[in-house]
Amino acid sequence: NAGVTQTPKFQVLKTGQSMTLQCAQDMNHNSMYWYRQDPGMGLRLIYYSASEGTTDKGEVPNGYNVSRLNKREFSLRLESAAPSQTSVYFCASSEVQGANSPLHFGNGTRLTVT
Amino acid sequence: QKEVEQNSGPLSVPEGAIASLNCTYSDRGSQSFFWYRQYSGKSPELIMFIYSNGDKEDGRFTAQLNKASQYVSLLIRDSQPSDSATYLCAGGFSGGYNKLIFGAGTRLAVHP
DSSP, X not given: OOOEEEEOSEXXXXXXXXXXXXXXXXXXXXXXXEEEEOTTSOOEEEEEESSTTOOEEOSOOTTEEEEEOSSXXXXXXXXXXXXXXXXXXXXXXXXXXXXXXXXXXOOXXXXXXX | OOOEEEOOOXXXXXXXXXEEEEXXXXXXXXXXXXXXXXXTTSOOEEEEEEOSSEEEEEXXXXXXXXXXXXXXXXXESSOOGGGOXXXXXXXXXXXXXXXXXXXXXXXXXXXX
């Protein structure tokens, strides 16, 4: 059982380049999330999808877009990468959307923007 | 601004001792709290969650929640070097925007 799978694991971009981070879960969860993790800071929510067909902004959405492709897949796109977007990105899923539903995380994508 | 605060550490304890990790939160409307363990370079993994005041035990781990004082703690009994990791506290807050607020984490080092 793979759980939450993210690709790629590592990526280096130049300022202004674009890329899409892919995420898929096989747990039949309804809700999916994208977080970023920076040193000395907690995980911060970028975007989330409470259910298939819906997406909403999180705490730090600027510079990102998302697509909930189907129930399994939730992608994160950086249209024009900036050095401030250098971070570790985690995709997560939960059975339902809400504070009482534990998150299951993917293995993360380490992104460096030069 | 809803916040979850943790001491960044490192908290250093000898093998076999009890490690006590603490977390405070700012919103009295909080509903639930989660403790995640994160090894260096890895993703967070859920250890425990607690919704009600009091203690909740699972093996060597005990979560404690005190809503009146707005703190939650994680006790690790018989600490092992394999427990060395960063422990993230996350709080679920009520009202409008259902999501978890994460603390920055406490780094635990268990030395032989």
